[in-house]
Amino acid sequence: MTQRTFADLHHADEPLLLPNAWDHASATALAAQGFRAIGTTSLAVAAAVGLPDGAAATREQTLLLALTLGSEPFRLSVDAEGGFSDDPDAVAEFARELHAVGAVGINLEDGLGAVDRHAAKIAAVRAAVPGLFVNARTDTHWLGDGEGTIRRLDAYRQAGAHGVFVPGLTDAREIAALVGHLGDVPLNVLYSPTGPSVPRLADLGVRRISLGSLLYRRALGAAVETATDIRAGRAPGGPAPTYEGIQALSRAAGGAGDATASSG
Template identity: 30%
Template sequence: MMLTPADKRAAFRKLHESGCFIIPNPFDVGSAKALQHLGFKALASTSAGFAWSIAKADNRVTVDDVCDHLAAICAAVDIPVNADFEDGFAHEPDKVGANVARAVKTGVAGLSIEDFTGDNARPLFDYALAIERIRAARKAIDADKSGVLLTGRCEAFLRGQKDLKLVIDRLTAYAEAGADCLYAPGISTPEEISAVVKAVHPKPVNLLVGAAGPSLKAAADLGIRRISVGGALARAAWGGFMRAAREMAEQGTFTELGNGFPGGELNKMFS
């Protein structure tokens, strides 16, 4: 029996109460169902991975694209889904709130709002505006008592501003504005991670990990509650595809196809 959105949201909040869990990032319905099959307890969408799956660059999808994608994934799996909701697909707080209300209706258990403007010349929203955007998201989530978990996300490290004080100032402000979970993609050293965890305690922190980074146990020892991998699984999938396709295009040979996952096992998993 499929769980209701309320069931999934309650389970998602429970996951954040103690310990540390991996929340991997599928890029379509098939990859979402595969990750559930492998036993993960929750999933998170990836803006980049989804964009590439529909032949768009990251940060170039529409709110309609994303809401349709989220609804499809939430309907396909029986575990909570957290939405990478980028910048809320708007700058103004009231429009962010309206879009968040749309996202809530897709069945997501959580969503994140980031402070990246989309302009690399001025990458972060002004401090006061960034806080108001989190407040607007919180208000939209609370309007129908949905219980969706809100993650406040500071993009400074990803956008070339490796200023830990700035990150901590923003994350603590986002927590005060109503974020349930905090996230600063790009922090990586034990010192940076510990400082962020301590600053927003007792609220949980999400850590982004790629090919390099702490293990689940090491992250848990630093106080991290949740580990996501962003577009890394999508890049891994594209890596296999592009290696095989390039070999065919450039050499006329097919050896890389031998590294594919067995079709029989895929059929069994999706049957």
């Protein structure tokens, strides 16, 4: 059987559930659980170096993460904010760099900026890197009241977007209506613990479900909770991978590590 491409995964029998990683260990640990593709999360990339998310400040860090992950056997889609430039040619060049290191998808957000400008970025990426899956995100629900969603998505798919992403969209009737409007263009939504479940989203016709920064935020929350529990004299709860388990995720597994090989 021919291996499915990343694009094929958006048209399979079940939606593509895309967990978003922030480093090599998180990505490979998720892939080991059988996830068919891994995304990155721009919030974590920015937070790790003390920079703001969505401010076009992490082009170098995003490319470095793609370089780290792109040679792994899983399919990699990169959250590239708005492409780190208002110049469509510069965005296309960044997309070329991502594809060259192994990325198969790119997520480009409009941040409620000019529709024509975002459409031009999409068209430039499609022309420069035909093999890269372009997921076009609109922030009408995340940063606004949902007004203009269809107009923006129509412009982006006409520019060549393979799929469209509407984070913040959780109303089942709105999701179903948008799926019907888009036809064969796959709709991506952001999973929300207070929104429809994954099976319900599948029933509504959603083709891609992203976890965004949720895993990173929960990991950070668990780390802080563990530290404060220990300080308070409580034994920390919840699962934790072993030192050896984390070492096994590394391409350089088998190194000396620290002297105790236990405390990390």
